Amino acid sequence: MKCRKCGREAVINMRQHKLALCDAHFLEWVSEQTQRFIEKYEMFTPQERILVAVSGGKDSLSLWDVLLRLGYRADGLYIGLGIDGGVDYSSQSHVMCDKFLAGIQADLADRRSQTADPQLAPADSNWKPTLHMVDLAHVYGETIPQVAARTTRGRGKPCSVCGLVKRHVMNRVARDGGYDVLTTGHNLDDEVAVLLGNTLSWNAGYLLRQAPVLPADKPGLARKVKPFFRFYERETAAYALVRGIEYIYDECPFAEGSTSIAHKEILNQMEKDSPGVKLRFYLDFLRAREQGLFAQQAAHVELNACDKCGQPTSAPGRCAFCRLWEGKKTAEVGQASQV
Amino acid sequence: MKCRKCGREAVINMRQHKLALCDAHFLEWVSEQTQRFIEKYEMFTPQERILVAVSGGKDSLSLWDVLLRLGYRADGLYIGLGIDGGVDYSSQSHVMCDKFLAGIQADLADRRSQTADPQLAPADSNWKPTLHMVDLAHVYGETIPQVAARTTRGRGKPCSVCGLVKRHVMNRVARDGGYDVLTTGHNLDDEVAVLLGNTLSWNAGYLLRQAPVLPADKPGLARKVKPFFRFYERETAAYALVRGIEYIYDECPFAEGSTSIAHKEILNQMEKDSPGVKLRFYLDFLRAREQGLFAQQAAHVELNACDKCGQPTSAPGRCAFCRLWEGKKTAEVGQASQV
Numbered sequence: 001m002k003c004r005k006c007g008r009e010a011v012i013n014m015r016q017h018k019l020a021l022c023d024a025h026f027l028e029w030v031s032e033q034t035q036r037f038i039e040k041y042e043m044f045t046p047q048e049r050i051l052v053a054v055s056g057g058k059d060s061l062s063l064w065d066v067l068l069r070l071g072y073r074a075d076g077l078y079i080g081l082g083i084d085g086g087v088d089y090s091s092q093s094h095v096m097c098d099k100f101l102a103g104i105q106a107d108l109a110d111r112r113s114q115t116a117d118p119q120l121a122p123a124d125s126n127w128k129p130t131l132h133m134v135d136l137a138h139v140y141g142e143t144i145p146q147v148a149a150r151t152t153r154g155r156g157k158p159c160s161v162c163g164l165v166k167r168h169v170m171n172r173v174a175r176d177g178g179y180d181v182l183t184t185g186h187n188l189d190d191e192v193a194v195l196l197g198n199t200l201s202w203n204a205g206y207l208l209r210q211a212p213v214l215p216a217d218k219p220g221l222a223r224k225v226k227p228f229f230r231f232y233e234r235e236t237a238a239y240a241l242v243r244g245i246e247y248i249y250d251e252c253p254f255a256e257g258s259t260s261i262a263h264k265e266i267l268n269q270m271e272k273d274s275p276g277v278k279l280r281f282y283l284d285f286l287r288a289r290e291q292g293l294f295a296q297q298a299a300h301v302e303l304n305a306c307d308k309c310g311q312p313t314s315a316p317g318r319c320a321f322c323r324l325w326e327g328k329k330t331a332e333v334g335q336a337s338q339v
Numbered sequence: 340m341k342c343r344k345c346g347r348e349a350v351i352n353m354r355q356h357k358l359a360l361c362d363a364h365f366l367e368w369v370s371e372q373t374q375r376f377i378e379k380y381e382m383f384t385p386q387e388r389i390l391v392a393v394s395g396g397k398d399s400l401s402l403w404d405v406l407l408r409l410g411y412r413a414d415g416l417y418i419g420l421g422i423d424g425g426v427d428y429s430s431q432s433h434v435m436c437d438k439f440l441a442g443i444q445a446d447l448a449d450r451r452s453q454t455a456d457p458q459l460a461p462a463d464s465n466w467k468p469t470l471h472m473v474d475l476a477h478v479y480g481e482t483i484p485q486v487a488a489r490t491t492r493g494r495g496k497p498c499s500v501c502g503l504v505k506r507h508v509m510n511r512v513a514r515d516g517g518y519d520v521l522t523t524g525h526n527l528d529d530e531v532a533v534l535l536g537n538t539l540s541w542n543a544g545y546l547l548r549q550a551p552v553l554p555a556d557k558p559g560l561a562r563k564v565k566p567f568f569r570f571y572e573r574e575t576a577a578y579a580l581v582r583g584i585e586y587i588y589d590e591c592p593f594a595e596g597s598t599s600i601a602h603k604e605i606l607n608q609m610e611k612d613s614p615g616v617k618l619r620f621y622l623d624f625l626r627a628r629e630q631g632l633f634a635q636q637a638a639h640v641e642l643n644a645c646d647k648c649g650q651p652t653s654a655p656g657r658c659a660f661c662r663l664w665e666g667k668k669t670a671e672v673g674q675a676s677q678v
Contacts (some may be wrong), residue, residue, distance in 0.1 A: 109533055167587050200620050202627035262612055268604060273601055288541035295634040 010089070016276035020082035023242045030239050034066045034227050041213050043225040050221065051073040053170050054100075054131070056093030056248045058240040061100050061186030063228050065181070065245060066131055068104055074183070076101065077173050079166055080135035082143025085253025089145075093248045094133070101131050101246060132177065134169050138280045140325055153323060158254055168321035171311055174222035182222040189233040191276045193263040195285060206296055211286070217312040228315055230279065233264075233291065352579045355615035359486070362581045369578050373405045373566050380552050382564040387519035389413040390561065392509050393439075393470070395432030395587045397579040398524030400439050400630065402567050403508070404584060407443055407468060412523070415440065416512050418505055419474035421482025424592025429482075432587045433472070439584060440470045471516065473508050480665055488664060497593055507660035512648055513561035521561040528572040530565070531617045532602040534624060554644055556651045569618065572603075579596055 001009040003022035020300045021029055037043070044050060047124045050067060054060040054076045067074040076098045083089045087251040105128055122199035142150070145166065148158030159339040191210070198206040228236060240247050253263060270277050306319035313319035318326075340349040340505045342361035348360035376382070383389060389406060393399040393415045404649055406413040417436045422428045444467055476482045481489070483504065487497030530549070537545040553563040567575060579586050594600060609616050642651040645658035652658035657665075 200616065200623070202620075202623040202632065204627060204630070205634045207632070262609075266609055268602075269608070270605055277539065282540075283543040284539075288543060290632050291543070293541065293543045293546070295631050 011242060012235070014232070014235065015270075016232070016279050026238065027242055028031075030062075030231070030235065031066055031070060033230070034063075035070055036224075036225050037212075037230055038151070038227055041225070043106075043213055043227055044072070044181045046072060046166075048073075049178065051132075051170070051174045051177065051179040051182050052076050052080050053182065053184045053323050054097050054187070055216040056096035056243070057184055057185070058234045058247045059228060059233075061096065061245050061247050062239045062243070063183060063185040064100070064129075065104060065243060067227070069107060073127060073129075075132040075177070075179070076172060078131055078133050079169050080133065080137070081162060081165075082137045083145060083146060083253060084134075086251065087250050089248070089250060089253055092250075094150075096246055096248050097131055100247075101129065105129065112310075130167045132173050134173065136165065136169075142324070142325075147324060157258075162254075164320055166323065168309070168311060168319070171221060172309070175311075179222050182224050183225065184226055184234070186227055187228050187236050188282060189230050189264055189267070190260075191229050192267055192282050193251065193260045195261060195282060196263045196267060204294070208289075218305075221312065229282075243251075341410075350581060351574070353574065355571070355572070355610075355618050360555055365577065366581055369570070369574065370405055370409060372569070373402075374409055376551075376569055377387075377566055379566075380564070382522075382552055382566055383411070383520045385411060388515065388517065390471075390509070390513045390518040390521050390524045391415050392505070392521065393417050393436050393521070394524070395435035396524070397584070398526050398567060398572075398575045399584070399588045400435065400584050400586050401575050401578045402522060402524040402526075403439070403468075403496075404443060404582060406566070407447060412466060412468075414468055414518070415470040416509060416632060417470055417472050418508050419472065419476070420501060420504075421474075421476045422484060422592060422653070424589075426592065428587070428589060431589075435585055435587050436470055437565075439586075440468065442584075470652050471512050473512065475504065475508075481664075486663060497596075498597065501593075503659055503663065507650060507658070509649070510560060512650075514650075518561050521563045523563065523565055524567055524575070525565040526567050526572045527617055527621060528568050528603055528606070529599075530568050531606055531621050532599045532619060532638065535602045536598060543633070557644075560651065571617070595654075653661050 001013050001020045002008065003010045003021055003025050005025045006022060008022040012026055014018040015324075019029075050072055052060060052064045052067065052074050054064055056078070064074060064076055074095060078094055080094060081090050108128065116235045137146075144158050144162045147165070148161045151161065154273075170182055173179075191212075194206075195210060198210060212226045212229040217222045231239075239245075251261075267278050267281075301314050303314055304316070305311070306313045306315075306322055307317050308322040309319060311319055311321070340347045340352050340359045341347065342364050344364045345361060347361040351365055352359040352364045358368075377466055389411055391399060391406060391413050393403055395417070395521055403441070404414060415431055417435060419433060420429050423604045447467065467583075476485075478487075483497050483501045487500045488502070490500065509521055512518075530551075533545075534549060537549060551565045551568040555562045570578075590600075606617050608619075638655050642653055644650070645652045645654075645661055646656050647661040648658060650658055650660070654662075
């Protein structure tokens with residue numbers, strides 16, 4: 001298979017685009033496509049400050065890499081969940097994020113010294129990316145497995161608690177750090193698996209909200225965007241590989257046997273028989289919703305500020321996150337340490 | 340595995356219902372459930388005249404069997420499509436329908452002579468089921484493969500033409516015969532495969548119309564109902580087997596490689612991992628639509644009577660069916676011969 005652009009040996013063939021590319025042109029293509037998605041879906045501008053939630057995996061580190069190389073002012077946020085799973089999962093993930101940051105800082109400094117390309121330092125030539133770190137055990141006194149075991153929300157699997165905690169911490173760091181936008185590395189496979197789940201149960205609330213861009217719930221809060229939502233998982237993995245980004249290969253130990261993994265397998269089988277079906281499923285969904293397929297739900301949820309942390313919540317007093325820690329001594333809205 | 344009702348050896352285990360039943364209790368259960376669905380979804384009443392579209396397959400013959408045993412006045416309609424496919428498909432299908440009719444007529448006569456059960460002859464004790472037969476080659480001058488090959492609508496596969504022709508003929512026979520309701524043997528697997536296809540492409544028009552009961556498009560036309568839409572395919576097959584109904588095992592030769600078969604395989608795999616997912620997917624869809632998930636589409640399609648056949652059509656002059664035969668000499672709206 002030859003690269004469509006230069007005829008060299010291709011490293012990847014994307015059947016849904018009928019496009020094979022060599023290593024250099026694949027990196028370029030990912031970068032160009034990301035920029036195109038950012039503009040098309042009005043995710044953010046070069047003037048805005050961006051927070052990238054990084055897990056140490058291929059998607060989020062690749063996203064951070066692409067955004068920085070495109071000249072965006074993107075800082076990272078790593079949340080230490082305290083998950084071990086026999087593979088020292090959380091510590092290893094953190095190491096990957098640190099390594100990535102050291103590498104990209106050196107890269108960017110090199111490129112800055114070699115070129116006068118203003119895109120590499122759009123607003124402030126002294127700016128360099130940082131990594132925020134919030135360690136749950138340190139800040140809140142418990143790891144994810146611990147808090148899940150203590151509360152009914154955990155019910156054997158900590159995934160629901162983990163999602164709640166991550167959303168809260170991401171919001172808080174984005175707000176406290178004055179970020180305009182919070183980005184996550186969700187790829188198409190992630191999004192389509194969620195869409196399939198929401199569709200199988202015809203969950204109106206979720207179907208109406210699932211989107212590559214979620215506006216800020218309240219003034220002052222960051223909007224949430226997913227610049228990689230049109231890339232297949234194998235493409236983000238290929239990007240990390242070709243770019244030489246080290247990342248943690250293990251899935252979260254708690255993900256095993258999850259519905260979303262089962263849905264991904266189903267969708268991959270469909271994709272094999274019908275290349276592009278995953279992408280069309282998601283894009284057709286966005287198009288149909290845009291064209292008014294779904295009724296505007298009359299039941300508008302009123303959000304108010306949590307008594308304790310101030311984040312938007314539909315609950316009358318404290319938000320679900322703050323209630324999670326009630327009765328538990330914490331270091332109280334701890335500062336995110338910075339690298 | 341034991342029958343839940345009597346403890347005898349079960350012939351089927353329905354994981355989605357956590358229900359295993361012996362042969363006798365399974366037959367009883369299918370019958371009771373069918374009656375329940377007919378009432379719950381207001382499909383028809385014992386006073387109405389029913390036309391069952393029969394293909395010679397397990398679903399439609401089982402449906403006809405159940406309806407007759409429940410005491411409904413249900414006649415059959417067999418459409419001779421002229422499909423051979425190396426297995427003499429259409430002729431064999433017709434033979435199965437004839438055989439079934441002979442058998443059930445004898446059965447019903449026996450039961451009538453033995454009991455005074457008025458349900459067996461609800462309106463007229465002399466009534467007995469008949470089978471309408473419309474042979475396309477005879478009535479319209481061409482078989483399905485022939486008309487598909489002649490028209491652009493065929494495009495290699497005659498399935499689209501076949502669907503159009505069958506809908507037209509079913510409507511016509513129902514109208515000419517004064518039937519109140521047209522029933523088809525679609526089972527849950529059929530319905531869910533279609534739903535998955537409509538969902539993957541987010542086809543608003545199809546999503547809004549897919550239902551177990553479709554009201555008559557125009558006064559005087561029969562409504563269309565699917566009394567078996569909640570039974571899994573393996574259940575209708577088991578019913579035919581246990582009841583001793585002979586049916587044609589072959590799929591239509593043109594169905595091979597179809598999208599709906601691919602979707603059925605995907606859904607069966609999901610069902611294996613998560614028993615009941617097919618049923619929930621469909622019922623949740625009906626519930627969500629009932630609860631107003633979808634917007635009422637403003638674009639109401641105005642139907643008018645076809646210039647030639649009088650059936651409702653969105654086209655200004657002749658309907659798609661009549662245009663299909665233009666330039667082709669036909670025996671002109673031939674009479675359905677009756678057995």
